[in-house]
Amino acid sequence: MRGRILAVMTGVVLIAASAWSETDLLTRAQGMFKPLPTSPPALKDNPASPEKVELGRMLYFEPRLSASGLISCQTCHNVGLAGVDLQETSVGHGWQKGPRNAPTTFNAVFNTAQFWDGRAKDLAEQAKGPVQASVEMNNTPEQVVATLKSLPEYVAVFKKVFAKEAEPVTFDNMAMAIEAFEATLITPNAPFDRYLRGDAKALSASQLEGLGLFMNKGCGSCHNGVNVGGNGYFPFGVVENPGGEILPKDDPGRFKVTNTASDQYVFRSPSLRNVALSPPYFHSGKVWSLRDAVTIMGSAQLGIKLDQGQIDHLAEFLDALTGEQPQVLHPVLPAQRIATPRPELGS
Amino acid sequence: MRGRILAVMTGVVLIAASAWSETDLLTRAQGMFKPLPTSPPALKDNPASPEKVELGRMLYFEPRLSASGLISCQTCHNVGLAGVDLQETSVGHGWQKGPRNAPTTFNAVFNTAQFWDGRAKDLAEQAKGPVQASVEMNNTPEQVVATLKSLPEYVAVFKKVFAKEAEPVTFDNMAMAIEAFEATLITPNAPFDRYLRGDAKALSASQLEGLGLFMNKGCGSCHNGVNVGGNGYFPFGVVENPGGEILPKDDPGRFKVTNTASDQYVFRSPSLRNVALSPPYFHSGKVWSLRDAVTIMGSAQLGIKLDQGQIDHLAEFLDALTGEQPQVLHPVLPAQRIATPRPELGS
Numbered sequence: 001m002r003g004r005i006l007a008v009m010t011g012v013v014l015i016a017a018s019a020w021s022e023t024d025l026l027t028r029a030q031g032m033f034k035p036l037p038t039s040p041p042a043l044k045d046n047p048a049s050p051e052k053v054e055l056g057r058m059l060y061f062e063p064r065l066s067a068s069g070l071i072s073c074q075t076c077h078n079v080g081l082a083g084v085d086l087q088e089t090s091v092g093h094g095w096q097k098g099p100r101n102a103p104t105t106f107n108a109v110f111n112t113a114q115f116w117d118g119r120a121k122d123l124a125e126q127a128k129g130p131v132q133a134s135v136e137m138n139n140t141p142e143q144v145v146a147t148l149k150s151l152p153e154y155v156a157v158f159k160k161v162f163a164k165e166a167e168p169v170t171f172d173n174m175a176m177a178i179e180a181f182e183a184t185l186i187t188p189n190a191p192f193d194r195y196l197r198g199d200a201k202a203l204s205a206s207q208l209e210g211l212g213l214f215m216n217k218g219c220g221s222c223h224n225g226v227n228v229g230g231n232g233y234f235p236f237g238v239v240e241n242p243g244g245e246i247l248p249k250d251d252p253g254r255f256k257v258t259n260t261a262s263d264q265y266v267f268r269s270p271s272l273r274n275v276a277l278s279p280p281y282f283h284s285g286k287v288w289s290l291r292d293a294v295t296i297m298g299s300a301q302l303g304i305k306l307d308q309g310q311i312d313h314l315a316e317f318l319d320a321l322t323g324e325q326p327q328v329l330h331p332v333l334p335a336q337r338i339a340t341p342r343p344e345l346g347s
Numbered sequence: 348m349r350g351r352i353l354a355v356m357t358g359v360v361l362i363a364a365s366a367w368s369e370t371d372l373l374t375r376a377q378g379m380f381k382p383l384p385t386s387p388p389a390l391k392d393n394p395a396s397p398e399k400v401e402l403g404r405m406l407y408f409e410p411r412l413s414a415s416g417l418i419s420c421q422t423c424h425n426v427g428l429a430g431v432d433l434q435e436t437s438v439g440h441g442w443q444k445g446p447r448n449a450p451t452t453f454n455a456v457f458n459t460a461q462f463w464d465g466r467a468k469d470l471a472e473q474a475k476g477p478v479q480a481s482v483e484m485n486n487t488p489e490q491v492v493a494t495l496k497s498l499p500e501y502v503a504v505f506k507k508v509f510a511k512e513a514e515p516v517t518f519d520n521m522a523m524a525i526e527a528f529e530a531t532l533i534t535p536n537a538p539f540d541r542y543l544r545g546d547a548k549a550l551s552a553s554q555l556e557g558l559g560l561f562m563n564k565g566c567g568s569c570h571n572g573v574n575v576g577g578n579g580y581f582p583f584g585v586v587e588n589p590g591g592e593i594l595p596k597d598d599p600g601r602f603k604v605t606n607t608a609s610d611q612y613v614f615r616s617p618s619l620r621n622v623a624l625s626p627p628y629f630h631s632g633k634v635w636s637l638r639d640a641v642t643i644m645g646s647a648q649l650g651i652k653l654d655q656g657q658i659d660h661l662a663e664f665l666d667a668l669t670g671e672q673p674q675v676l677h678p679v680l681p682a683q684r685i686a687t688p689r690p691e692l693g694s
Contacts, residue, residue, distance in 0.1 A: 061427055063425070063428075063432075063433075064433070068438070069432075069433055069434060070422075070432070070434070070438055075417075078410070078680075079677050080408055080677050080678050080679055080680040081410075081680050081683075082682075085410075085416075085417070086410075086411070086416055086683050086690070087416060087417070087690050088690070091415070091417055091692060094442050095441050095442035095692070097692070276682060277682045277683070279683050288683075288685065288689065289685055322682075325679045327676060327677075327679075328676070328677045329674060329675070329676050329677070330426050330427050330674075330675045330676070330677050331427050332427055332672045332674075333425075333427040333428055335429075335623060335624045335669075336433050336624075336626050336635075338635065338636055342635065343433070343434050343435070345438060345442070345444070
């Protein structure tokens with residue numbers, strides 16, 4: 001009988017301790033992360049409207065923004081594949097392989113800046129890059145505008161959306177509309193979001209372990225905020241170089257943007273939202289397993305060797321960052337006209 | 348006064364004649380063509396279900412059916428571009444140019460057979476071709492099945508859809524599901540459909556002129572039925588060879604299927620539904636203007652030189668074949684797994 005009472009008392013103490021530590025974990029997590037909002041955020045200098053979002057949706061899926069007429073934003077940022085292309089590095093015009101892994105467009109509106117090196121300050125600036133890159137869409141702003149102006153349905157929508165402008169059909173306005181659409185590509189209500197809002201049961205025991213490790217081991221130093229990353233610049237291989245395949249010597253990262261020695265091999269930390277859906281990992285796209293990526297981050301960034309149990313907990317926590325995927329209606333695009341520039345496939 | 352009465356009487360006679368001829372035109376048109384149904388037809392040996400259509404929609408948009416992980420049915424049969432790619436001939440694996448212009452998937456379920464040479468008896472058989480063609484998706488049935496089996500979400504849906512089969516995840520069942528989805532890609536309620544159902548005002552005066560020419564000049568001999576074509580085989584250049592660019596010597600058409608001398612340069616007549624949305628024209632894709640295509644058909648097939656007014660009327664009638672485009676929700680595709688075969692881009 002005494003044994004039984006002791007057991008019950010021990011149980012009470014354990015429950016109390018566990019309850020305390022769970023509250024503590026949640027409080028700490030709420031200090032480090034924020035849940036994703038369930039509706040798109042307001043954009044600086046680019047007020048959204050249903051018509052602008054709709055125009056952006058059309059342009060996002062418009063292959064005629066590329067010289068070949070084959071490549072759209074959607075090609076490398078597939079709305080059915082968590083906003084990525086599941087390629088090491090993206091493939092563009094002429095089947096050329098680009099230099100870096102495609103970052104997702106999903107929740108990208110919450111990133112501090114765009115591209116792995118942060119060279120675009122927002123999604124509108126970002127959108128103009130791939131359209132012109134010779135290894136991506138290989139087009140020119142002039143040709144894009146000629147294409148859009150040849151398609152009366154676009155001209156009408158641009159006029160409506162940018163009503164106050166004398167010249168509504170411009171390359172910049174194309175980018176603004178794409179930004180407005182991309183801002184709708186958010187993935188709210190992940191288990192972790194529900195947890196952050198106070199639903200203690202939203203995460204499994206293993207995921208809670210993973211969250212604790214994530215904060216205690218230092219992962220959260222670079223991956224925090226609403227996007228669990230995407231908001232700061234950090235050197236890759238700060239403790240241990242992960243090797244030339246994963247961190248190729250010829251890509252110095254942000255150094256190419258700032259030309260500052262301390263920015264050698266510095267990259268914007270990626271958001272970890274939906275990370276389980278978006279292999280392969282790192283800017284080089286050489287790592288296909290999330291557990292391998294976690295292991296490499298431990299050694300390269302934190303100088304620790306995570307054991308298998310820790311890796312599993314962390315990977316399961318990362319699974320809890322998978323949110324509700326956006327439901328996107330494929331747009332009906334304007335009919336080709338005689339004046340529309342024709343596909344240029346190159347030689 | 349007598350003059351006025353005469354004028355009124357003449358008017359009555361003219362109206363009566365015109366009314367008679369309009370009724371006659373409609374009756375003749377109803378004998379030669381049929382309106383598109385507003386819902387998908389039943390498929391022979393492939394009963395549809397919402398789950399099968401949904402699986403087919405996922406597979407239609409699934410780039411992992413290709414070796415590269417970059418090309419899906421949607422790449423060349425874009426649901427936002429009337430089921431085509433607006434390319435002369437489609438571009439596939441390794442940026443290779445295919446031999447023929449991509450026929451639309453829209454309303455293709457109503458065609459007698461599939462491909463320009465009719466070598467596939469139905470859409471299920473068709474779907475298996477491009478997946479394996481080295482210039483298109485460059486994959487193998489084994490690799491496709493390995494991919495599908497690696498993705499538990501697909502396995503679950505295949506099991507549900509093909510519940511009676513011991514081995515539900517097969518290359519053939521992939522094709523059956525795609526066929527079920529493609530059968531939903533129909534474009535009803537074009538002005539011409541409304542006209543065929545008795546709405547005399549659905550076509551403009553010029554379109555009615557065009558319809559008359561279409562039937563009287565002989566266009567309707569090869570382009571008739573519910574799809575205004577797609578239901579028979581005919582030699583291209585039967586009266587006059589349109590030239591080696593439009594009818595390349597090295598593509599003998601149906602001869603390659605039947606090995607019969609009389610099938611030299613014989614092709615399945617394409618459906619003219621949504622023809623205004625799907626340039627460029629002919630199997631060679633060398634003609635971008637619908638009016639030019641009409642002119643060439645006149646000389647090559649009918650041995651007549653159409654004048655500009657006739658060409659305009661015919662082109663305007665063809666515009667009346669543009670139906671309501673399907674609204675397709677982009678599917679959310681399964682998350683990549685470690686066991687999923689990775690992109691093979693080739694050298």
